[in-house]
Amino acid sequence: MTTVLMADDGPGRVLGLITAGTARTRTAIAQVTGLARSTVGQRLDTLFDAQLIRESPESLPSRGRPSRVLELNPRAGVIISVDVGEDRTRMAILDLNMAIIGDRVEKLKLGDGPEVLLDRITALVRELIVQQGLEQTAVAGFGLGLPAPVDYEAGRVMGWSVMSGWENYDIRRHLRRSWPVPVLIDNDVNLLTLAEHRRFWPSARHLFFVKAGTGVGSGMVIDGAVNRGAQGAAGDIGHAHVAGFGDPQCRCGNVGCLESLVGGWALARDLGEGHDARDIAERLRRGDSAAVAALRNAGRIMGESVAYATSLLNPDVIVLGGLLGSTGDDLMAGIRQVVYQRSLPLATRRLQIVPTRFKSRAGIAGAGHLVRDHVLAPATLDARLTVGKTPFGDQ
Structure with missing residues (x-):
């Protein structure tokens, strides 16, 4: 008869402790899990047999002989x-x-x-x-x-x-x-949000990510996990209406969307040159004063939507990414100004608004x-x- 292992006592949990760095030796695994050393040995044998773990050259001091550190085998797959x-x-x-x-x-x-x-x-x-x-x-x-x-x-x-x-x-x-x-598919901004949270803000329980590129999108981490909403549409501020700035036609068919005001394609339209965020970024690189002024204004408009999201979500950190979000401080300055002006002090007193640290990938x-x-x-x-x-x- 095959024994069915529960997620809280099987080799999968042991591997999770090793990869997270919570417990990296046999002794530490036994202490954290409460499992008998013989049971820990069985779980580890299963992981070794599957080539999922290996012994590291590193060792840690213990009461007896130094304990060999266990680690994920990165080339198991x-x-x-x-x-x-x-x-x-x-x-x-x-x-x-x-x-x-x-x-x-x-x-x-x-x-x-x-x-x-x-x-x-x-x-x-x-x-x-x-x-x-x-x-x-x-x-x-x-x-x-x-x-x-x-x-x-x-x-x-x-x-x-x-x-x-x-x-x-x-x-x-x-x-x-x-x-x-397994084939897993998601919106690109949700994946940017996930990457940002895992790489640079793993301790942040609530994070809001804004992508400013040819289009505009956003994603959110709530209670430490990416929140997609009921059908995967959560966090999409790009196609929410922004009042007070006219109602230009958006690519989605609606009018007055945030993207229709500050997306790279919209800025190129208003400047009368280029088609997308790459064209705007090139003008910024050349120090084009009209492009700089347009981006600063875009930051203030985008700040209206980000301020609303700040009041709604109360994030620990807001991260600005995307091609236009990585071209300097002009967009960021406008967003920060409006967020701190519009949001309650309780929501902003510990809030960090920062650019992404990802250069690519x-x-x-x-x-x-x-x-x-x-x-x-x-x-x-x-x-x-x-x-x-x-x-x-x-x-």
Whole structure:
């Protein structure tokens, strides 16, 4: 008879303690879990057999002989991470410690539709795997970020987006024809939010992330976890109406959306030159005074929406990212001014408003964390190991 392990006493929990750094020796694991040393030994044997852990060269002092430190084996499997943008797509192979083994950027057209684009991504990722000599390494999962509203549970684009022709297409089913592993799909801003929280603000219980690029989006961490709302639309300030600044036509079909006022494409429209955030960033780089003035004004307009979010969510930290959010202090200054002016002192007395520290690859990191969280979750891992499956591979 097969014994079914519970998530609170199985090898998955032990692995979680090791990867979090909570308990990295046999003695520490026994102390934290309350399990007998013989039981801890069994759990560790299971993890060693699955090649999920290894002994580190490091050792820690103890009452007797120094204790060997245990660590995750980062090459037990690899994660495919893909960040699809409006005009560029980045693909990467990550190890289980989120280190990039190899990556590439390609200009792919969203207008080619889901079948063509997803097949092209698959072909490019396979090339990357071969280039890195990883053909014999198990793929743990596939993470995909999209510049569109995503129903997270269904893994489908829902509603209006720049991804015309993708709505309700079964992306997960398509990818699993080539990748019979867990396929997790999310909105790109949610993945940026996840990456920011995990990398730089892990102790923040409440975080609000704003992406200012060609479009405008936002994501939120509530009680330490990304909150997607009921259908994955939570936190989207880009298409909320902002009163008092006119009602220009937005790409979504509505009027007066925040994005229609401060998105990169909207600033290019108002300046009469260029098409997107890259064009605006280039003008800023040249010191174009009209572009600088437009961005400062955009910061004050964006501050109205961010101030409302501050009162609603009361975050510990607000992080500004995206191409326009990373061009200097002009956008940030306007946001800070309005937030501190509009929000109650109780909401702002400990609030930090900061630029992202990511230089690039934040979307890749977010998609990687999404997959890693899923495949290394104690319940998921215990279920596979209990029935004798390898931790990764065909599902």
